[in-house]
Amino acid sequence: MFSVLDFFGMGAPILGRTLPDPYADAFRGMLAARAVISGCTLDVFGALAERPDTAAGLAERLDLDPLGVETLLDALRSLGYLEPAGEDGELAPAAEVRRMLVPSSPESVAAFLGAQNAHHWTTLARLDEVMRTGEPVGWHDVAPGDPLWDAYIRGLFESSRHDHDDNAAVVPVSDARTMVDVAGGHGAFAMAMCRRHPHLRATVLDLPASVAVGQRIVAEQGFADRVAFREGDALDSQLGDGLDVVSCFNLVHHLSMGENVRLFERARAALRPGGCLVVGETDRPQPGDEIHPLGALSGLLFYAMSRARTYTRTEMTGWLHDAGFARVDLHRNEARPWRVMLVAQRPA
Numbered sequence: 108m109f110s111v112l113d114f115f116g117m118g119a120p121i122l123g124r125t126l127p128d129p130y131a132d133a134f135r136g137m138l139a140a141r142a143v144i145s146g147c148t149l150d151v152f153g154a155l156a157e158r159p160d161t162a163a164g165l166a167e168r169l170d171l172d173p174l175g176v177e178t179l180l181d182a183l184r185s186l187g188y189l190e191p192a193g194e195d196g197e198l199a200p201a202a203e204v205r206r207m208l209v210p211s212s213p214e215s216v217a218a219f220l221g222a223q224n225a226h227h228w229t230t231l232a233r234l235d236e237v238m239r240t241g242e243p244v245g246w247h248d249v250a251p252g253d254p255l256w257d258a259y260i261r262g263l264f265e266s267s268r269h270d271h272d273d274n275a276a277v278v279p280v281s282d283a284r285t286m287v288d289v290a291g292g293h294g295a296f297a298m299a300m301c302r303r304h305p306h307l308r309a310t311v312l313d314l315p316a317s318v319a320v321g322q323r324i325v326a327e328q329g330f331a332d333r334v335a336f337r338e339g340d341a342l343d344s345q346l347g348d349g350l351d352v353v354s355c356f357n358l359v360h361h362l363s364m365g366e367n368v369r370l371f372e373r374a375r376a377a378l379r380p381g382g383c384l385v386v387g388e389t390d391r392p393q394p395g396d397e398i399h400p401l402g403a404l405s406g407l408l409f410y411a412m413s414r415a416r417t418y419t420r421t422e423m424t425g426w427l428h429d430a431g432f433a434r435v436d437l438h439r440n441e442a443r444p445w446r447v448m449l450v451a452q453r454p455a
């Protein structure tokens with residue numbers, strides 16, 4: 108019934124649509140989003156996967172208001188997330204919901220669509236204020252230990268972990284031994300590179316609050332002996348020397364153009380000849396491109412979070428050339444066409 112594409116808004120014919128549909132976007136979309144977020148954050152999907160239940164039974168098990176649970180279950184059933192599962196009105200998650208939104212599922216994105224998205228919700232509620240004042244919500248200034256960090260870094264781990272083996276496969280280095288993943292957060296790319304390169308020891312450089320969560324994730328995944336963490340600011344920390352690979356996924360859209368150019372120059376200096384800089388990003392549409400709503404809409408989040416924006420592949424490729432990388436290869440993710448990965452090799 109659902110596919111991952113539906114969750115990213117690609118199941119509906121949005122790309123080809125010509126008429127705006129304000130009711131669908133602003134009202135139905137808002138209500139559906141909130142129902143799914145609360146279904147995750149209140150553990151409705153997890154509890155119903157463990158045991159199908161009625162609204163009254165579930166309210167008692169989760170210690171929630173029965174009237175609210177009844178209303179939320181109606182909403183989720185209307186969207187096809189829950190199905191009848193008994194003679195007495197019990198409900199259970201639909202198969203795709205069990206796969207994607209039940210935390211114990213190996214393919215779960217419940218932390219991303221639940222806890223992290225709940226922070227997106229409150230951040231976007233402040234969009235008008237940010238646009239009036241130019242003062243962003245400032246996620247990266249939130250104090251270490253705030254629940255936002257666990258939601259953010261675990262959510263991103265969940266939503267990206269299945270892409271990184273493919274990403275690692277297109278980096279043209281053999282038997283890599285050293286790499287630094289700048290703003291690597293949860294370490295998913297570093298771990299994928301370790302799976303591919305048996306002698307690799309990777310370092311994730313990130314802010315202290317992110318490192319605290321990333322270290323826990325890497326330990327849970329069994330890579331603590333191969334992926335180390337270093338606390339530091341990507342804008343001025345030493346990246347290293349003679350590295351095989353430097354990577355940065357989803358940092359560029361939080362930085363200014365000047366900061367990105369300097370980061371790429373420092374990455375080039377930290378690489379050995381033939382070493383690679385890998386940049387993973389949301390692709391800002393350039394003239395002539397079809398605008399993908401997911402790329403364009405997530406720009407609103409980045410703006411509200413950091414007062415920053417996404418960049419076109421031409422902009423990013425230009426900075427890489429300016430930083431001294433002669434060859435830059437562009438890779439696309441077929442399942443997520445708004446994503447690009449640029450691989451730049453330091454001349455030998």
Ligand SMILES: C[S@@+](CC[C@H](N)C(=O)[O-])C[C@H]1O[C@@H](n2cnc3c(N)ncnc32)[C@H](O)[C@@H]1O
Nearest residue numbers: 247263290291292313314317339340341356357
């Ligand atoms: C959108 S997350 C990306 C995490 C991971 N690379 C990914 O793609 O899922 C942005 C990351 O950048 C980190 N970050 C933001 N500003 C930074 C800075 N000045 N120095 C180091 N890390 C920074 C955040 O802590 C966070 O881990």
